[in-house]
Structure formats: structure tokens, C-alpha cells
Amino acid sequence: MTLQGTSIIGFGRGEIGGATFTAFDPSTGEAVGPEFHSASVAELEKACDLAAGARLAFGNLPGKDRAQFLRRIADNIEGLGDTLLERASLETGLPTARFAGERGRTCFQLRMFADLIEQGDWVDARLDSPDPERQPVPKPDVRSMLRPIGAVAVFCASNFPLAYSVAGGDTASALAAGCPVIVNAHFAHPGTAELVGTAVSDAARECGLPEGVFSLIFSTGYEIGQALVRNPNIKAVGFTGSRAGGRALMDIAAARPEPIAVYAEMSSVNPIFILPSAMRETHASIAAGLHVSVTTGAGQFCTKPGIVVIPEIAETIPFKAQFGHLIQQTAPHPLLTSGIRNNYERLSAGRELEKIESSGEVCGYGVGPSVFETDAATFLSNESLADEIFGPTTLLVESSEREELLEIARTMEGQLTASIHGTPEDLIENADLIAILETKVGRLIFNGYPTGVEVGPAIVHGGPYPATSDSRTSAVGTRAIERFCRYVCYQNFPNASLPEELKDENPLGITRMIDGVRK
């Protein structure tokens, strides 16, 4: 498949003209073709108009028809074969094996949502029985369920060109909910975006869906992305990226005449607390596990542990030695973009702390992994040490004071995760620490590492600001679909005009809440 370098606007393509840009190979820093053409405001508006036009038809499709679309997207993505893996690798400096895995996750997510909406329980259908005899007024027949919120804008993530980009979790969950999607491609992997965008667009056509169910916008700078969030036909936004970028979109969305929900997954340092018993008994395996969690994918995960609180005990010395050695031995790796590389270097240089780093040679956008070390008093008196540095680095904070541990937890901003290493008895003894952490994070992990987010019904990939813009939801797993829905209620409606999910005879055979009891 030859890349065209133009936006996908409904079933058509964007014009050639206007600003252009290319991808870069992070391992060399050199531009790679072809040229991509930024969408014009008029093209963006056309995509939004088409999405609004497709809203009713797509939103009212039976779940099984939307499921077919999602499965077709997965099939088409797999049909791209190695072309996709190689392009993603070229644009990111990450190995093709990584993208074989990420493609698997992407297609798994699409099929998971297909299964979910085909089965149908997810709509939370509720029926409250009428009582015409009730005094002083008759009780009406009241039924309700989740319905799609309208067209959704999705911003691709730099660090997940497949699983959180064009056909990633945000797009899959929005389409599953019945919302048309307009994707804003990430400038760092436009070729990957075009390949996947074509797979989605083809699937829409193959499934006979209305034009406008999906569009893909290329752009340089922020203007087009911001205009997308401002467009009155857009009813919600999904974003994965930096805190500054997410907050900018939140502010734009909140200032609209009609404010809309933004689901931004932004910034997290994912603290790990290693309790003395764990350090005593398993420091070697913790050093090895932590090293993998900090350096895999060049540390470019929102769940990378950026702070590790360690006790001041004898075994901490070999732990630090081993972890430092592993970091030193890890070869430098290119980061995704020159901007990410520059931030990594600027923020690292700002830390006047003891540091061990990889001594290997860098090229392109490469940086060496590193580990900083400090004590709790220094950490607590220096707010910027709690900030995220995106990339393969972490900060060890040494403390044996229980009160310091609690204070670190109390002063922490919102996080996607927190992890505790210890014994089950430690958890009980540290119930106060757990109770504080629980108010700060979306996921608590025992004797494990935050990277590698499981995809399923129970997962929560979320957390209080600034980890996300909306702590009530999850960006991963089946719960992600709820972000793009709202409840609609039907009072005294004739059976024939009710959605299938709410009809008397329950034709879909789904579990429903009848008078408060799920059946």
C-alpha cells in the first residue's frame, strides 16, 4: 500500500496543499517520506459535519452490526501485515516485535468491545414498573439505558502508535458506544496512522456504514486539533499525552459555549513503595523487575515508575548497586520525538542529585537510562522532584521514617498507579498508607510493577488529576465505553417505540435491572 499523505475525510481524501510535514526516524533523526499534508479548517469542518450526519444512523445500529464493524477493523489491521509493523518501527525507533505485541493488543481491544456490544448487557438497562393505583399520583413506567453521546475527537498517543492511536482504545470504545470518531493523527507516526486509518475507513465501507463514521486528520501545529475540540458537532474528546497538552484541551473544552467532556490521560509518576521486609527478602528480584519496568520501551509508558521509595536498611545497599549496574549496562535508546528527547535531557539536567546512567553511545533521538537518588527530606522539600520525566529514568527516595512515607503519599498528586512491595502482614500494618494511596490513584498493585496494563472488565486505567482529566472513568478495559455514553430515559413509552434493550419481551436476552434488582 502506497502512503498518500492526505487526511481521510469520510470516504474521501484531503487535498494536497497547505502545510506539509514528514515523519522522522528517531534512530537517526532523519526525515522519512512521504510528505503529509495538513488538513484545512474546511476539511476539518467537513469531517465534523459528516460525523454529525452519521450520528443517528450509526448510534441506532444494533450492537451486533457495530460489533461486525469493529471485528472488520481488526481483520483489516491484521491484513496490513508486516507493512504496518515496519512502518511503526521506522517512525518510532521501537522494534517490530514490540508492534507485533501492540497490534495484538489493539485487535484484542477491538474484538473485546465487539463481544461486549454484541452481548449487550453493558447498556445498564433499567426498568421500573408502573403502578396506576399509586396515591397521590400513578407511578409511571420508567425505563432507561446508556446511549451514545455523539461524535468523538480522538488524539493519538505518541507512545502507542497502535493501541492508543487511530484504532486504539479510545476509538474502539467510542465506536462501540455508537459514536462517530474523528482522529487527530500524531505528527510523529503519520504513516502508521494512514495505514490504520485506511483499515478503519475500508471497514466502514465494507460494512455499509454511513460516511462520516470515521475520519482521520493530519495536521502540523495545534490549530487544527484545537479547532476540532471547539467544533460544536464534537461531543467528547479522548486524549493520551502530556499534561500541558491535555490541560490545554481541557481548557478549550470547558470554555466552549457547550462544554464537553475531555478524557485526557496525562501525567503520572506511579510511585512504588518498597517496604523493609520486601527489601530484605527479595531485593535482587525487585532490582531486576524494576529495571525492566523503567527501561522497557525506553521508559515511554504512562505507567513507568518514576519514584521508588526504599527503606534505609542493610539490604538497600546491594539493591542500589545491582539496580545501578543494570541501568549502566542498558544501552541508550532513541526516544519517540526530538521534543521528548529534549524534555528528558532538560528535566534530567535540572536534578542536582546523585545519578547513575548508561554510558553507551547515543545517536538520533537517543538517551541513556538513568537513576537518581535522594532522601525523603530532600524529596519533600523540592516539589519538582515529584514531576514526571517521560523516558527511561527513575528516582530512588530513601526513607525509614513511617511518617515520611505517609507524608510522601499525602503530598502526592493524582496518579494512575501506586505499588507496594512487602508481605501481606505489611499491608495490614500499613493500612493507613494504603488508605491514603487509595484516594490518590486508579490502581493499587501489590508486589508488582505498574507497566503492562491488563485489558479486561475489572481494570481501571485512570486516577485523579493530573493522571487523568476525569478520575471517574477508565481509559482501558470494557469500562472505557461508559465515557462516550449518557443515560436516556423513556417514560410511559409504547413497547414498539422502545429500544430493543428496553422492550417488554427483552428480545436481546440481556441482564436488566427490574425494579432495582438485576435479572
Added chain:
Amino acid sequence: MTLQGTSIIGFGRGEIGGATFTAFDPSTGEAVGPEFHSASVAELEKACDLAAGARLAFGNLPGKDRAQFLRRIADNIEGLGDTLLERASLETGLPTARFAGERGRTCFQLRMFADLIEQGDWVDARLDSPDPERQPVPKPDVRSMLRPIGAVAVFCASNFPLAYSVAGGDTASALAAGCPVIVNAHFAHPGTAELVGTAVSDAARECGLPEGVFSLIFSTGYEIGQALVRNPNIKAVGFTGSRAGGRALMDIAAARPEPIAVYAEMSSVNPIFILPSAMRETHASIAAGLHVSVTTGAGQFCTKPGIVVIPEIAETIPFKAQFGHLIQQTAPHPLLTSGIRNNYERLSAGRELEKIESSGEVCGYGVGPSVFETDAATFLSNESLADEIFGPTTLLVESSEREELLEIARTMEGQLTASIHGTPEDLIENADLIAILETKVGRLIFNGYPTGVEVGPAIVHGGPYPATSDSRTSAVGTRAIERFCRYVCYQNFPNASLPEELKDENPLGITRMIDGVRK
């Protein structure tokens, strides 16, 4: 019980000093004692600090203990007897019988949430089983459930001094979720607020709850209420009131360093579409039913129908004559505040349309009910006719053009409700109208009126902006509890440290989702 006129700050009282205000009797426009003392910023901050201090202990209480608290609040409110009904009547100009009903609803809501959290299913507990043998990495044990979001600020509604004020739906659902609550009293019914506030505060003490679970703030002007929304210990806001007031709080919350969710229930004209068959067959009963819906409580409901689209057929003539006659015969009634009265008169005066109004004499904050009339072309070319006028007035829009009906629906802002009068066959024939309305409202009503919102598991009292600030939720019914929660996930946690709801043995016996299936 003697009113003290001071804020309730945890288990203490606010100082006497600073700005003072009194309630007014709307039927005379005269001040009624005692003086109420505005809280200082220091008192407000103390209330917020106490709430933050109570957060963990209250949020970790078993559901049955919080249920006991909610039931005790209901008992204490009932224990206030006629004192409460008489004070509410004095401060609002509405009859005590109305408050007997509203007290019933308030206590019903408190006990409904008590039942909900005692039963326990509501937390949406999910367990995904581990698989240590999975390749390439073991599948972890992942469990999650809803947990309280933190301290909540509740702003009392002018028009529901009991059911949407100090111990109303927002407070009941937030306390049920496990969130401490700080209530900002409405200036129009401070005596009612103090009575109910004392009932809540007493209940907290009687149940042995930590100080700070509840505070009640009196204030004049906006400064204190805005400071409440800005306070970093506040994690969500509930508000019922005007569009301008709700939007102001939304903007403040969005601009915080840590933005928070605002659940503002604001502005709605609740359109009613009367189709020709209904007008032909039931115009007399529709005129009577509509009259009750428009004038009950002096039309001061967020669900009052403000626009009624009627067909141009022969039977419309007697319908209009009868409805106009009923409006004319309805005595003027005082509105809740001079501000509401002034807005009603100003907005009514701005409508240069045919008008029929009550001819009775007004006093105090009184206004006469009225009905305006226009045609669809005029309506569609004059945006301000779609704006809400709070009070006993409505606008008849005559149209027999199907395309005009669809256009009225399409151009409509978000609404709490829309109603359709017709036959079941009409609904099927007008599926396109229903499909549009469904994207605009929280509740669709067939052959009924929007006032009188049923309280139960299936109800949705919500809708797209500006009906509410957050269309994904409901302000009424059991779903309201979800507004004050977020999901928290526990990965590979030892059974002993899991919340009861997630333990292996399911000690609470609740329904849970196990590997995607509810059991």
C-alpha cells in the same frame, strides 16, 4: 427550636459577626427574622479542613453504618414536625401541604440511598481471575469497585428547600457514596436550611461519625460560595439553579489547578409536542393537564414545560381557548425571590407575542400565570424564544409542517425532558423526531407531562448542556450516587487487605461481575 442564624462548622457553630441577611416572606415582600450571619473565609476553610480530615474514616465506613446515618437524618427531619413545614412555607410563599409532600420525598430519598448502600450491589464490584500460566506474561488478579471521590460542595436550590437543598438529593447521594458534604445554604430559605442542617449535624453526632462529615455555610453574595468551589479539599460540586449560576461554578471548577466535576442542574424548557391525533381526541384533557404542569408551585420547577408545539387543526381552537381560560382563572402567586420575580417580568415583557394572562391582583413577589402564542416560523427565527422563563408561563408554537417540527427539535439546546402526545402509531411514524429528541434530552415522555420526577433506579434527571453540566449522570434516583465516586482497582492484593466488596468469600453477598459475567 430557636434559630441561631449561624453556620454549622463540623460540630461547632459559626461566629456572630460579618455580613448579615434575613429571609423574606414572598407573599408580602417583608423581611422575617432572625438575622443570619455570613460565614467568614476562615470558617469556610475550617469546614473544608474538617471535611478532608473526615474523608478517610467516613469513606471507609461499611455501607450499613452510612445507611444508619442517612436513616437517622430522615428521622430527625421528620422529628422537626410542623416547625419545618411552617418555616419553609413562610420563606417561600408555598403552602405547608407542598412541604409535607416535599419532606416525604426528601426522607424517601435518604432511605432509598440507605437501602442501596446497605444492600451493596451499587459499587459495581468486578473481579478478573488471574492466570499464572498465561504467555507471554502471567495474568494478574484484578479487582475494582466504586470508591468515594472526596468532600463534596452542595449548593441549595431555591425551588426545592427540602428535596434539593441541605439534605436533598445531592447531599443524600454524596453521603451515601461516602463523601463528606459542605452545604452552601440558599439565601432565600436560611431558616429551613438551619433546621435541616441541625437535623443532619445531630444525626452525625448521634451516629458517632467524625466531625467534618457535614457542615452548613450561610453567606451573602457569591464570594463564599465561589471560595468553596475553589477550595482544594473539595472534589466535586452539586448545584441546582440558574444557567448563569451553574456556568459560573463550572468555569471556576474548570480553572482550578486541579479541575473538579460540577453537577449543575440548570436550564430547561422541556418542550411538549402535541401531534394532531392527540389534539383531535384529547385536547380537553391536555389543556387541563398542561395547565397543572405549568402552574403548580407557581411554575417554579426545572421540568416546567416552557414550549408546547401544537398543530394547526380545528381542535386547536378550543384547546387554546380552554387553556387560555384556565390560565386567566389562575390566581397570581408569589415567586420565591424578588430576583426570580424580576426576571420573570423582564423576560415576559421582552416577548412581543400574543399573550393571555391571569387578571388577579398581585402582592409581595407575586406574578400572574401567562401563556404566549406564536407560529413556528417566528419561533425559529427568534432564538430568545427558546430560552427558559422560570415561573408560571409557557409558549404555544403552532405548526403543521413536519419539517418545522424536526427543525424545532434539531435547533433545540439540551433539555431535561421532551414529551410527545399522540398515539403509539404516531410515535412510529415520527421515529425521526424521536431520534432527534433522544440526542437532546435526558427523559422522553409519552402522553404525559415533565413535572413530577419519579424517584427510582431507572429515572434519568439529566440531559445535555445547558440542562445540566454533565449529561452522563442523573441528579435524581439511585444513579445519582455514581456522580460522587470513581473506580479504584486492586491488583494482586492479598484477600485480607481488599475491601469487603472484593474479598474472595464475598462476605456482603453482593452481585459482582466475575470475568465479565454478573453473578
